[in-house]
Every structure is written in structure tokens, then in C-alpha cells.
Amino acid sequence: MTDENDEIAAAGARVVEMLGACAEAPDDREVGRAADDALMRLERLLAVAPDDR
Template structure:
């Protein structure tokens, strides 16, 4: 379970990083796509594991 939490924490950190990148470059489509992918990765982790 600790490994799952580490994965979720890392995915969450990536989302925060990508949101910052989006704020810095709001017109950059590649950054937007990367942020969307990071958010989908986090969503998959949260829905496929018991995050409690």
C-alpha cells in the first residue's frame, strides 16, 4: 500500500508541476496536452487503487 501512495503522490506532484507550466505558457498546446495526460494518469491511479 505504501508503494501505491508513493505513486499517487508522485502523480499529484506531476499534476501540480504541469499546472504551473500551463500558467507560465497558457497558449502552448503541448504543455496543455502534457498536463491533461498527467491528470488522467492521476485519475487512473486513484480509481484503480484503494487510496485510503
């Protein structure tokens, strides 16, 4: 469970980081795609986690 939580925390931190990157370069589609990839990774991790997370 701890490993799973750590993985979610790390994936979430990456989303936060990518928000900053997108804000720095809002017209950069590559940065936007990378940010959405980070969000998708978090989505996949949460999909197999309990609902109350």
C-alpha cells in the same frame, strides 16, 4: 499500499508541476496536453484505489 500511495503522490506532484507550466504558457497546446496526460495518469491510479483516499 505504500508503493501505491507513493505513486499517487508522485503523479499528483506532476499535476501540480504542470499547473505551473500551463500558467507560464497558457497558449501552448503541447504543454496543455502534457498537463492533461498527468491528470489522466493520476485518474487511472485513483480508479483502482480505495474511495477515501
